[in-house]
Amino acid sequence: MKVADIRGLSLNRATQDAADAFDQILDDLYHYRLKVPDAVDGLISSHPGFLLAHVLKGYMVMTEAMKSKIALASEHLDKATALSKDASRREKLHIEALRCWIKGDLGKRFDAWESILSEWPHDLLAYRQLTGNLFWAGDKRRQLNAAAQLVGHWKEGTPGYGLFIGPLAFAMEEMGQYETAEKYARTALEINSSDLWSLHALAHVLEMQGRVREGDDTLTAASGVLNNYNLFRGHLWWHLGLFRFAQGKFQEVLDLIDNEIYPSSSSFYLDVQNGASMLARLEFQGVDVGDRWRRLAEASLHSATEHTIWFTGPHHAMNLAHTGKTNELTKMIQELRFDAKNGSHQAWLAAEISIAVQDYHRGDYQIVLTRMMPMRYEQASLGASHAQQDVFYQYLVMAALNVGKLELVRTLLKERISVRVRNESEWQNYRMLAERIDNIYNASDVAMSLRHGL
Numbered sequence: 187m188k189v190a191d192i193r194g195l196s197l198n199r200a201t202q203d204a205a206d207a208f209d210q211i212l213d214d215l216y217h218y219r220l221k222v223p224d225a226v227d228g229l230i231s232s233h234p235g236f237l238l239a240h241v242l243k244g245y246m247v248m249t250e251a252m253k254s255k256i257a258l259a260s261e262h263l264d265k266a267t268a269l270s271k272d273a274s275r276r277e278k279l280h281i282e283a284l285r286c287w288i289k290g291d292l293g294k295r296f297d298a299w300e301s302i303l304s305e306w307p308h309d310l311l312a313y314r315q316l317t318g319n320l321f322w323a324g325d326k327r328r329q330l331n332a333a334a335q336l337v338g339h340w341k342e343g344t345p346g347y348g349l350f351i352g353p354l355a356f357a358m359e360e361m362g363q364y365e366t367a368e369k370y371a372r373t374a375l376e377i378n379s380s381d382l383w384s385l386h387a388l389a390h391v392l393e394m395q396g397r398v399r400e401g402d403d404t405l406t407a408a409s410g411v412l413n414n415y416n417l418f419r420g421h422l423w424w425h426l427g428l429f430r431f432a433q434g435k436f437q438e439v440l441d442l443i444d445n446e447i448y449p450s451s452s453s454f455y456l457d458v459q460n461g462a463s464m465l466a467r468l469e470f471q472g473v474d475v476g477d478r479w480r481r482l483a484e485a486s487l488h489s490a491t492e493h494t495i496w497f498t499g500p501h502h503a504m505n506l507a508h509t510g511k512t513n514e515l516t517k518m519i520q521e522l523r524f525d526a527k528n529g530s531h532q533a534w535l536a537a538e539i540s541i542a543v544q545d546y547h548r549g550d551y552q553i554v555l556t557r558m559m560p561m562r563y564e565q566a567s568l569g570a571s572h573a574q575q576d577v578f579y580q581y582l583v584m585a586a587l588n589v590g591k592l593e594l595v596r597t598l599l600k601e602r603i604s605v606r607v608r609n610e611s612e613w614q615n616y617r618m619l620a621e622r623i624d625n626i627y628n629a630s631d632v633a634m635s636l637r638h639g640l
């Protein structure tokens with residue numbers, strides 16, 4: 187009997203029980219529910235011949251973005267390959283994507299997922315991998331294209347419609363299409379109010395449009411359930427922290443760091459990014475963050491050279507520089523340069539920004555400007571969102587302020603917010619903010635401008 191998933195995609199060597207479990211796991215994965223890794227392990231142990239379960243496990247392991255985990259992903263690639271004799275072309279393309287990912291051939295990995303989706307537009311496994319990894323690759327236009335070109339194949343009644351439009355909404359937001367992004371994010375939340383990715387897309391829209399109170403209210407309303415979900419929840423708490431930060435509620439932000447964003451040492455890449463960038467923002471406001479950098483540095487000491495999402499690197503640099511771990515920071519930069527020599531442009535960007543972070547904390551502000559000014563338009567290629575990338579702009583602004591270059595401070599502050607201008611009303615708002623920035627003459631005005639962010 188031919189077995190298929192809930193959207194009608196055939197699954198070789200799977201029973202209907204296994205297909206049903208696979209559907210549930212994909213739903214849980216998209217919703218960041220707890221215990222997905224246990225469910226995948228359970229599926230593999232009860233159905234060891236189910237090819238896509240091994241691919242899924244390989245993808246999940248690679249998503250942890252740790253060099254030390256690549257061997258485990260390879261084991262599942264080998265198992266999937268051994269099962270592929272009678273596999274479908276779709277399944278073989280998934281194996282190809284995993285193989286390319288493990289080998290570091292990231293472009294061909296994207297090609298494989300795009301090939302799957304061009305023929306099987308309801309393949310939510312490929313869709314998630316493609317859109318998520320394009321985000322970390324810094325290719326936002328391709329990320330939006332990957333989602334938008336499928337729209338004709340997804341109707342409201344298609345099983346998992348909300349799972350399709352959440353990533354579409356987020357990709358639209360990152361390309362500045364705020365109104366449509368908000369519409370799709372809210373539709374997804376109507377389908378499932380606990381759709382964390384769509385809530386996240388909505389939070390980004392509110393952040394980019396400066397709707398601070400609305401953002402605070404929206405995430406505060408969700409805060410009662412956030413901890414029912416996996417580690418991605420920390421990033422939602424970080425977004426709530428950004429809205430509180432914009433209101434100058436710094437003690438509340440510190441409490442959020444201690445209780446939710448980075449309560450204990452964690453080397454999960456998003457936790458490292460969230461914790462470090464929030465502490466850096468607070469320090470630029472003159473807030474004493476106590477010994478919290480030490481908590482983050484504990485994780486950096488054993489994971490700074492491990493991460494393969496290169497955007498994490500400069501955050502490790504912040505942690506290590508703040509705690510005087512010069513040797514470890516130098517080692518991480520050397521490792522990034524080694525990866526850069528092997529062809530990773532992102533590793534080169536991460537190395538350059540990490541060096542600039544190190545220089546900043548040595549007090550070499552002019553060197554920071556010399557290094558970072560020419561590459562400031564390029565740093566988006568390091569991946570992550572506009573909101574996440576903003577911390578690098580904050581470093582540049584503060585370096586310029588520290589060497590007394592107020593004209594440059596004003597220029598950078600205007601550049602930083604110009605990314606949000608997409609229509610007439612945003613233009614009017616930008617004009618007002620730009621005029622205000624042109625009249626900045628002291629450090630406290632700079633801090634205020636950085637608070638009222640993007």
Ligand SMILES: [Fe+2]
Nearest residue numbers: 386390421571
């Ligand atoms: Fe985000």
